[in-house]
Amino acid sequence: xxxxxxxxxxxxxxxxxxxxxxxxxxxxxxxxxxxxxxxxxxxxxxxxxxxxxxxxxxxxxxxxxxxxxxxxxxxxxxxxxxxxxxxxxxxxxxxxxxxxxxxxxxxxxxxxxxxxxxxxxxxxxxxxxxxxxxxxxxxxxxxxxxxxxxxxxxxxxxxxxxxxxxxxxxxxxxxxxxxxxxxxxxxxxxxxxxxxxxxxxxxxxxxxxxxxxxxxxxxxx
Numbered sequence: 001x002x003x004x005x006x007x008x009x010x011x012x013x014x015x016x017x018x019x020x021x022x023x024x025x026x027x028x029x030x031x032x033x034x035x036x037x038x039x040x041x042x043x044x045x046x047x048x049x050x051x052x053x054x055x056x057x058x059x060x061x062x063x064x065x066x067x068x069x070x071x072x073x074x075x076x077x078x079x080x081x082x083x084x085x086x087x088x089x090x091x092x093x094x095x096x097x098x099x100x101x102x103x104x105x106x107x108x109x110x111x112x113x114x115x116x117x118x119x120x121x122x123x124x125x126x127x128x129x130x131x132x133x134x135x136x137x138x139x140x141x142x143x144x145x146x147x148x149x150x151x152x153x154x155x156x157x158x159x160x161x162x163x164x165x166x167x168x169x170x171x172x173x174x175x176x177x178x179x180x181x182x183x184x185x186x187x188x189x190x191x192x193x194x195x196x197x198x199x200x201x202x203x204x205x206x207x208x209x210x211x212x213x214x215x216x217x218x219x220x221x
Contacts, residue, residue: 020060021161023154026053026147033057036064036088041143042111044118045094045125048147051186054120058090061118065090072096075103084109088116094139095121100132107138117142149185158186162193168200174212181216192219 022030029046032039046054055069062069067086070079073096080102083089089110097103110117119125119142126140150158159179163170170178182188196215200207 020053020056021150021154021157023150023157025150025154029054029057029145029147032143032145033061033064036061037116039116042114042116043107043142044116045121045139045142045144046118046147047121047124047144049122049149049186051190052147052149053186054147055092058092058118058120061088062090065116075099077102080106088118091117091119093121094119094125095123095128100130100135104132104135104138107135111138152184155179155184155189159189159193162189166193166197168193168197168207170207170212174207174209178212178216182219188219192216195219 020026020030026048029048032044032046046057048054058069061067065086065088067088067090068082069090069092070083072091072093075091075097076099083106089106091097091103094103107117119139121128124144124146125142126136126144128136128139130136130139149155156175156179159175163175178192182192192215195218196207196212199211199215203211205211
């Protein structure tokens with residue numbers, strides 16, 4: 001059996017609800033994942049911008065349900081026998097699927113067995129331009145929950161979480177200095193901290209204002 005489609009997460013063994021930065025922008029999606037298995041609807045679509053925490057929520061759901069997460073970019077028939085055994089069909093970034101008929105058949109299979117389905121996407125899945133009309137129709141019946149870009153308070157927590165994940169320690173003044181200059185989005189926080197970490201490793205020294213400004217220069221350009 002080919003298991004290439006199952007996502008692996010080597011940086012962390014367990015993903016707990018307490019680690020997720022909750023704010024007004026993502027509270028509904030958080031509640032949905034927290035409430036499993038008591039879902040009123042069997043079919044859930046969580047959608048929102050890149051690096052907004054969608055995959056993190058899937059990781060939490062995966063561990064709660066003891067089900068695998070599948071990456072739509074590489075998903076194919078090789079995983080079919082394994083997928084149908086899962087408690088939930090969890091698929092990340094459904095807009096990138098290559099085999100629409102396969103996804104449609106799996107949706108039908110899970111729905112016929114009254115089993116849960118959870119997909120993520122960048123936009124509401126029912127509006128994705130798939131060619132298979134039956135797939136579009138099925139996706140329009142999903143309960144869709146949007147994650148928005150964060151407010152100031154939530155973004156601050158997200159930025160600190162990204163720093164913590166890279167084991168980067170900055171002063172409160174340095175954090176405030178950075179936050180005044182970068183876009184308030186999940187992706188911006190992720191990209192900036194990634195660049196900051198890369199520069200720190202390349203210089204093999206503790207992060208200072210010079211490195212911060214160099215990271216900002218790369219980020220802003």
